[in-house]
Amino acid sequence: MPRSLRLLTIVLLLAAAAILQPPTAPQASANRQFVPDPTAATGQQAATNQQAATDQPAAITQTVLFDKGGAGYGCYRIPAIVRTKAGTLLAFAEARRTWCGDSQEIDLVMRRSTDNGRTWSPQRIVLSGTDTDPNAVATRGNPTPIVDHETGRIVLLTTMDPGTGTDRPRTPYVQFSDDDGLTFSKARSIGGQIDDPAWGWYATGPVHGIQLTRGAHKGRLVAGTNYDVGGRHAGQLVYSDDHGETWHKGATDLRSDGLIPQEISVVERVDGSIYAGARNNGGSAGNNRAFAVSNDGGQTYVAPYARIPELTTPTVQGSLVRLRATDQGAKYNRILFAAPADPERRRYLTIRSTFDEGKTWQTVAQGTRITSDWSGYSDLTVLGTGEIGLLYEGGAVDARDQIRFARFTESEIGHPDGATGPTTPDVSGLGNHSYLRGGTTGVAGKFGQARDLDGIDDAIQLPYAESLALGAGDFTVMSWIRYGASTAPQAIFWGYGMNEFSQFWLRAEPADQRIRGLITTNGSTAAVASTKAYNDNAWHHVALQRKAGTLSLWVDGTQVASTAAPTGSISPARPFRMYVGQRLDGLHHFDGALDEVRVYRRALTAAELTSIRTTNSTAVPNAVLDLPLG
The missing domain is CATH 2.120.10.10 (Neuraminidase)
Incomplete structure (x- = not known):
């Protein structure tokens, strides 16, 4: 109990009157x-x-x-x-x-x-x-x-x-x-x-x-x-x-x-x-x-x-x-x-x-x-x-x-990730099953089934999980993409923050003839971009990677861009949000198909990227997210 102030009787009565004053009646x-x-x-x-x-x-x-x-x-x-x-x-x-x-x-x-x-x-x-x-x-x-x-x-x-x-x-x-x-x-x-x-x-x-x-x-x-x-x-x-x-x-x-x-x-x-x-x-x-x-x-x-x-x-x-x-x-x-x-x-x-x-x-x-x-x-x-x-x-x-x-x-x-709705299974072993938002449909994929996103309200929301906090270390994120119906900006991955806040994203920008990736840590930003949009309605494998102070973009097994990456965490805030197929604010919806979405909290080697791209290998260790989208 708090220390009593032992007020005089008149003061006690006045205080009691103030306490007993009823609040505004709540709405039934x-x-x-x-x-x-x-x-x-x-x-x-x-x-x-x-x-x-x-x-x-x-x-x-x-x-x-x-x-x-x-x-x-x-x-x-x-x-x-x-x-x-x-x-x-x-x-x-x-x-x-x-x-x-x-x-x-x-x-x-x-x-x-x-x-x-x-x-x-x-x-x-x-x-x-x-x-x-x-x-x-x-x-x-x-x-x-x-x-x-x-x-x-x-x-x-x-x-x-x-x-x-x-x-x-x-x-x-x-x-x-x-x-x-x-x-x-x-x-x-x-x-x-x-x-x-x-x-x-x-x-x-x-x-x-x-x-x-x-x-x-x-x-x-x-x-x-x-x-x-x-x-x-x-x-x-x-x-x-x-x-x-x-x-x-x-x-x-x-x-x-x-x-x-x-x-x-x-x-x-x-x-x-x-x-x-x-x-x-x-x-x-x-x-x-x-x-x-x-x-x-x-x-x-x-x-x-x-x-x-x-x-x-x-x-x-x-x-x-x-x-x-x-x-x-x-x-x-x-x-x-x-x-x-x-x-x-x-x-x-x-x-x-x-x-x-x-x-x-x-x-x-x-x-x-x-x-x-x-x-x-x-x-x-x-x-x-x-x-x-x-x-x-x-x-x-x-x-x-x-x-x-x-x-x-x-x-x-309230769950921090709004944990309701249909999910697509994560086979990484960490149980990061992800939420299908907007009614995505199943289509034939690069390997097995993929998900088709309509460019309007479809997306895949990743769960809030500490295993998905990529932090200050190396990482690799990847997906197969197939698109070409729209020239609007289309998010492939987006995580943690926006604008000046710590973040990472990978986005198709067909109007500018490129796919671009970006990370921000403590206000410092690095970006990489391809010279093609790859919006030909064919399957392409894209990966964004931070490795030993370098940010790089890979398309179809080839490193197409790299730059010096700032140090520091891209995911310092809690809780955080991550999406595949849209920006955090619900804009830049992907209009096309996605398949085999993966996240690793380390930098994969070129050989490992090749084995995943060519054979859909599941033997590459340390995945924290693996969505076959089947």
Whole structure:
């Protein structure tokens, strides 16, 4: 939970009035629904819940897990969720006794689901009271659950204060479940390990922590914390190398420059580093996200926290989870971020993604809104079904009305390549099956069947896959072409960008009597062109290649042009798009037939090009795309 400012009563009332001001009513839609949990509310309460969120795509199922006033509690806040090694979902929340304020009697409660969020167990208390009296007044909160996939243990970090309005001392605790969340051990103070008597405010999470799966620190548990000391503010990682028994202070950024890193959510990157995303509690409207990276398992940061301009949010906690990883067999990397998207107020809970491990993020416009209601804190997990689970604060009147569980698929938040429609198989072994756009037709090819493109809207869209990122290295792309009906420019290949952006393309330009290829890296461009258009309605084999600093164009087995090639990546951005038969913006459609489209992330030899051209050899290794178009 954020540090309470403990305002005077009149100020609290004014703030509450502002928070309770209802948002503009969202437009109802016949294809949208809100699905309440029958175990959470019945009768009139359920009817009220059904109206609480009306801006949901029908495929996004929502369930109310914790409802204000339920079980005798005045308010529920601060959600956290994990999926255990056995596949059980554990949803945690702070159950606040009288109202929604931070400092009062607060219990930590939990619900379990063993069917990927379809049904949930009744709520039960995980932690309450003091060390000696579970019925005493105390603030128990800031849940930070971590699943140890080596042992199956669930490690739960929390923070305690007296709950009397003083906020001090703030002490971290740890407890364990070794039976898949059915029971938890007695909470044990770890203040002597990761706290300091000189520190003032201290908080764990609140959001799930992680276990590292890569590199020298594989098996380590890592979580985010923050503290204040001497007017300065610190974002810190803590870690355990013995399955949560003992904890250590790790990477720390202590600062007084106006950037205040709090409520840190961590995710492991495919290179084994840790990406720490934080609420910037000192930011301006919309400029409230920051990040830092640790390359040594959470012991130190590479650099201080820096702002993330793309992630527009109000001042609020946000959550991260990895959805896809190329080192685990996925075609691309994807990390999700959940938080409200209104720059000033807590509403419009939105999912945004990074496809390049946090270097760049989707904007609000590119993200997927989960609700148009008021919304606040959240946590993310990936279900055993492959669906995404989101536990978040939401309400039609106040973001603190409910804690809801939403589940949805990647299709609901958008595949980066629009993965729908008929495909043509890739036989490279990498599964880069490509999409037939516009209704291409099969015709007799140079070898077997080819695809005929109409020059209007037909094209072949390659999937978004890291294996197709040609980067800064050598490459060879090739195809058989047969055309001649149109003199307009006609794209054969086009990938990554346009104009001054990094890109490559191969295009027929019959009006200028040439076939031309081009690459751009960091604003430097090289182009090669033939002296003929080869638009005689006969089959011709064309290839564009970068090899050892030279860009060359080959037609029918002969190198017809070459020039010095700039260094650097032609595919730095993520996600990227690639097409055969059209430009990225949908122009320059190819009008003719294409066959045997191939991409290699290396420069083929002249002999290899000849064997492919003359015998359609499939023995040439290292293809990342091979479309027979049959």
